[in-house]
Amino acid sequence: MHKRVLVVEDEASIRDMVAFALRKADMEVIHAADARAALSAISDTPPDLILLDWMLPGMTGLELARRLRAEERTAEVPIIMLTARGEEMDRVNGLEAGVDDYVVKPFSTRELVARIKAVLRRAQADGGTGSIESGGLRIDGPAHRVYAGDSQIEIGPTEYRLLHFFMTHAERAYSRAQLLDQVWGGSVYVEERTVDVHVRRLRKTLEPFGLDGLIQTVRGTGYRFSASP
Amino acid sequence: MHKRVLVVEDEASIRDMVAFALRKADMEVIHAADARAALSAISDTPPDLILLDWMLPGMTGLELARRLRAEERTAEVPIIMLTARGEEMDRVNGLEAGVDDYVVKPFSTRELVARIKAVLRRAQADGGTGSIESGGLRIDGPAHRVYAGDSQIEIGPTEYRLLHFFMTHAERAYSRAQLLDQVWGGSVYVEERTVDVHVRRLRKTLEPFGLDGLIQTVRGTGYRFSASP
DNA sequence: CGGCGCCGTCACGGAAATGTAACGTTGCAA
DNA sequence: TTGCAACGTTACATTTCCGTGACGGCGCCG
Numbered sequence: 001m002h003k004r005v006l007v008v009e010d011e012a013s014i015r016d017m018v019a020f021a022l023r024k025a026d027m028e029v030i031h032a033a034d035a036r037a038a039l040s041a042i043s044d045t046p047p048d049l050i051l052l053d054w055m056l057p058g059m060t061g062l063e064l065a066r067r068l069r070a071e072e073r074t075a076e077v078p079i080i081m082l083t084a085r086g087e088e089m090d091r092v093n094g095l096e097a098g099v100d101d102y103v104v105k106p107f108s109t110r111e112l113v114a115r116i117k118a119v120l121r122r123a124q125a126d127g128g129t130g131s132i133e134s135g136g137l138r139i140d141g142p143a144h145r146v147y148a149g150d151s152q153i154e155i156g157p158t159e160y161r162l163l164h165f166f167m168t169h170a171e172r173a174y175s176r177a178q179l180l181d182q183v184w185g186g187s188v189y190v191e192e193r194t195v196d197v198h199v200r201r202l203r204k205t206l207e208p209f210g211l212d213g214l215i216q217t218v219r220g221t222g223y224r225f226s227a228s229p
Numbered sequence: 230m231h232k233r234v235l236v237v238e239d240e241a242s243i244r245d246m247v248a249f250a251l252r253k254a255d256m257e258v259i260h261a262a263d264a265r266a267a268l269s270a271i272s273d274t275p276p277d278l279i280l281l282d283w284m285l286p287g288m289t290g291l292e293l294a295r296r297l298r299a300e301e302r303t304a305e306v307p308i309i310m311l312t313a314r315g316e317e318m319d320r321v322n323g324l325e326a327g328v329d330d331y332v333v334k335p336f337s338t339r340e341l342v343a344r345i346k347a348v349l350r351r352a353q354a355d356g357g358t359g360s361i362e363s364g365g366l367r368i369d370g371p372a373h374r375v376y377a378g379d380s381q382i383e384i385g386p387t388e389y390r391l392l393h394f395f396m397t398h399a400e401r402a403y404s405r406a407q408l409l410d411q412v413w414g415g416s417v418y419v420e421e422r423t424v425d426v427h428v429r430r431l432r433k434t435l436e437p438f439g440l441d442g443l444i445q446t447v448r449g450t451g452y453r454f455s456a457s458p
Numbered sequence: 459c460g461g462c463g464c465c466g467t468c469a470c471g472g473a474a475a476t477g478t479a480a481c482g483t484t485g486c487a488a
Numbered sequence: 489t490t491g492c493a494a495c496g497t498t499a500c501a502t503t504t505c506c507g508t509g510a511c512g513g514c515g516c517c518g
Contacts (some may be wrong), residue, residue, distance in 0.1 A: 078337070100337040118333075121407060122340060143455070144402035144447050156475060157449030193495090194477055200496065219485075219494070385464060422506090423466055429507065430464095448474070448505070 003120055004028045006047040008038045008064070009082065010056060014105075018051065021109035022116070028186045035064045045182070046074050049120055052099075054083040065099055078123045080115060082107075132167050135214050135227030137206075139167055148209035158183070159202045166215065166225030175222040199223055232349060233257045235276040237267045237293070238311065239286055243334070247280065250338035251345070264293045275303050278349055283312040298327045304371075305359060307352045309344060311336075327370070351397055361396045364443045364456030366435075368396050377438035387412070388431045395444065395454035404451040428452055
């Protein structure tokens with residue numbers, strides 16, 4: 001249940017306060033001071049939630065929200081807006097742009113964390129992750145099930161997360177450190193070789209279904225999921 | 230696939246936002262600012278779904294829901310309640326009155342549309358009888374009864390709500406927190422492990438009827454209702 | 459008031475899952 | 489070919505997670 005939150009906020013004091021609160025709530029925080037930084041931070045891996053200041057240098061938060069909604073990768077990422085009291089804003093416009101919630105400054109960190117958790121839970125409840133298919137494998141996110149053709153595959157929690165990450169990031173090699181970050185969560189201390197073991201377990205559970213070679217070793221780098229050998 | 234939705238809401242801004250979102254999702258929207266307007270709007274032709282604000286001038290949404298359920302013409306029309314955060318509402322009473330789902334304000338239009346579609350899909354699936362059948366189990370919503378074949382199953386209130394939620398959300402894994410949200414209501418604090426105990430009790434009452442494996446454990450995540458193992 | 463049903467919590471035990479070390483194997487470079 | 493580093497594989501101790509029975513509390517109705 002380790003979540004990544006992108007905080008788009010130009011005021012350093014608020015940013016630090018928010019970051020402190022979120023880290024205490026076991027979330028990973030990424031910063032961006034303006035819209036451009038936000039977009040480039042997202043281009044790598046989309047976060048689980050975006051905390052967006054209403055007033056930003058260059059581009060308003062609303063404008064950024066619209067752009068995020070327009071892009072495939074970020075269309076489903078929940079957005080929470082931060083607005084200063086008195087800033088007259090058109091709530092309807094915001095909600096039409098797909099903003100999930102508002103928090104009015106000044107706010108207590110307790111309230112902010114509570115709202116974030118509520119939104120994350122709701123986002124997860126709605127389809128969140130649909131179903132993905134690749135290389136003869138199908139993974140049903142909502143049902144939390146994995147299929148090879150018609151037969152279901154029994155799989156452990158970590159193997160499930162690992163496979164899910166691989167399938168949503170196919171055709172690309174990841175280092176062990178990156179996999180630990182993405183699959184285990186950034187704040188755990190685990191030996192890198194542990195990844196090898198889980199890759200091995202995943203390969204072994206897929207093997208009886210004739211699914212070999214899906215997870216490929218990239219020597220000196222890490223692993224890659226690919227439907228083509 | 231063109232559905233008519235009646236929106237009963239006195240606040241103009243929310244009404245407009247909802248109307249905008251629903252029209253974009255290819256639905257027809259009818260307005261009503263209070264309970265009386267709602268009743269007269271319905272007397273013409275009942276809609277496919279009713280979106281009901283909790284707080285209305287004159288009559289509470291819950292009261293209106295009960296009256297709608299009492300009338301033959303509207304007894305089968307699905308109802309979704311809108312409640313503001315902090316408005317103390319008794320989710321249990323709502324469910325007894327036949328409310329199909331709750332959405333807490335502020336909500337995102339994406340979330341609202343998703344929930345509406347889900348409820349419509351379910352309503353269509355049960356053929357308008359208000360009863361759901363799955364995995365050899367049948368649950369009669371209006372009568373609050375559960376059957377395995379011809380024999381009725383005695384079941385407690387919480388177990389009933391839990392089973393009802395599971396059957397209306399089959400083939401999907403839910404965390405304990407989500408189940409507490411949906412079945413117990415968001416405003417109560419109970420331990421997550423309590424869910425385990427009720428799942429256990431539910432399994433035990435279903436077992437004598439040969440209904441094993443319907444409620445499945447998803448390790449590290451929660452539970453899932455499914456007719457297939 | 460006393461019995462009954464239902465509910466939430468706790469504690470115990472077992473099973474699954476996890477991380478790590480140790481050893482075997484492969485591939486690359488000198 | 490040799491040597492070394494990277495990777496595969498296995499076994500094992502530990503931790504986490506879940507099933508289960510029991511207990512006390514609360515409300516309700518006789």
